[in-house]
Amino acid sequence: MSSQAELDNSELDRVIRSEYEAGFTTLVESDTLPPGLSEDVIRAISAKKGEPEWLLEWRLEAYRNWQTMQEPNWAHVEYPPVDLNAISYYSAPKSMEDRPQSLDEVDPELLETYKKLGIPLHEQEMLAGVAVDAVFDSVSVATTFKSKLAEAGVIFCSISEAVHEHPELVKKYLGSVVPKGDNYFAGLNSAVFTDGSFVYIPKGVRCPMELSTYFRINEANTGQFERTLIVADEGSYVSYLEGCTAPQRDENQLHAAVVELVALPGAEIKYSTVQNWYPGDEDGKGGIYNFVTKRGVAHDNAKISWTQVETGSAITWKYPSVVLRGDNSVGEFYSVALTRHAQQADTGTKMIHLGRNTKSTIVSKGISAGKSSNAYRGLVRMGPRAENARNFTQCDSLLLGDTCGAHTFPYIETKHPSATVEHEATTSKVSDDQLFLCRQRGIDPEKAISMIVNGFCKEVFKELPMEFAVEAGKLLEVSLEGAVG
């Protein structure tokens, strides 16, 4: 090689690099990244968030690994392929001017639903993203609670904040439960997640309040690739609430969140979700695809309990799971999934028993109406060390009408002879006799159906924190409107 050629080459390098840097700078400076996914986009996200090198590397690794993966197709759902290159992976929060200036500018249908759910006016404004600059009650309430949490030593902040403030915790636990190569959607999330929540409960601390009740409105806009990490240190307790009953609309069709729970020895985490993403119109058009990976690891004597009420999304694909790693650990899953119109839900849980004397309980209630499809998919695995492990599964389906479907796919693997697995499944319809009894007492059919359905879900609702349970009941009622006939 001549020196001239060498010069040319390094010149070329320089030019390429500068072009790259220019492009990269524009990426970082723009409010919204152009659609498409590449290493540059990931670098830009990381740079915008001022992330440390290790996290960028982590994201890139996740990305490279994800590129070798295939979108799964085993779930009982059907949808046209999602064009991942049409998605913009970062956009700054809307400025005040871009938002609706008052509730008058908000979709009346949405407001009607807020009203039915009994959501107070100022919360409606926040949910609808109205630009209001007054100081809300709830903001000051939130501040009071934050100081109370700080007193107890509880860390509760956004995951971006945690990356800066508590890097040792994030580094230790991020991806420790859901590895970045776990599955297609979790891999994608690991590469591009923008924000989410981080919780740490110190040893022996009982978190003084249910987390997120008072914050959930502020957190409503965490984007389509949300990442949540909750670590409960030894002997601690926390109850965490996610989502809200108010219908949430989003321009982003694909939502692929990851939630990781770590319950260290003797700790207990109770995680409750109400999910009401926009399900689309009667044909499911415009609805959200909700592909979530949720998993917890329970160490010795620890307990993890998932409770979920799922009424939204065009497609739900979600299996909150517990790895019962430690001896005497406990896993629970309580679920209500309601589908109507063209909604499709494939949801359930995985209970992976590794430790001795581990115990899991699964109660799943599926309600289908319209032409929807509702599948329960559950795996119970008793590992070779899982002496005296026990599982109880109860899986009930309720059908409203003749055009919907309910399916149950239980998978059981037992590698220890002393492990016991019990599975009960029922499918029922709201009977004409029940409906007639209600109507004969003056109750209109819609109210009657919602009452009967609520009764069907009681075992799950009683696991929800009180306030959430009431909201969930109302949510079912609103969701079932028009489901009769």
Next chain:
Amino acid sequence: MLEIRDLHASVAGEPILKGLSLTVKPSEVHAIMGPNGSGKSTLANVLAGRDNYEITGGEALFEGKSLAELEPEERAQLGLFLAFQYPVEIPGVSNMEFLKAALEATRAAQGKEEWDSVTLLRKAREACKQVDLDPQFLKRGVNEGFSGGEKKRNEIMQMLLMEPKLALLDETDSGLDIDALQTVAKGVNSLRGPERGIVLVTHYQRLLDYIVPDHVHVLSGGRIVKSGGKELALELEQHGYGWLTGGQDGGNGKEDRTA
């Protein structure tokens, strides 16, 4: 208040009522007796508006309104109450919750004042006491795991709270022990009043010892074949239905003790 003229009705396409006429005026208690399968429950269900029970001829007016044109809940809101022969269970829906929904709907429609939850609970407890049901039953699912007799008492408890204008009681006495029968009868009697009509379907004279009817009718083959005063029930007790029906229904009503 109830005016039934030449009523024909079919169940799932099968004609069951074939020209039935009956008038109930406020304050009156009517007893309807008749062999198994003669159409007594059918009549009650037609009046209450159950699906598949279709009026094919004649008419049934309640408070001057044609029942055929009203939804079941509208009939209930007008003050028509049916105590079921076989009360159905609604798992997970507590009795209290159910009563609250029922009373909210009917009281509002009838322009009665709304009861707050404290009042409702107090009234519900009183009603339980009247039919000898432990108030704990208010917390249990509607009829969920109730014994046969408890279900029947639960129906009467609901009726006491709802204070209907017209109460149709379909064999509320069957399945009750002797003490319960008296308790229930007392409950029903407490509802008797100048504004209220009561129609009792029963197989047993015994109930009529406690709730003394103004009129007794015998239903057979989808029609009322004989009407009379309270003595008619005694006659039936002694002679059965054969002399009235010519044996066409076969049953004599005494087989149904465990219903």
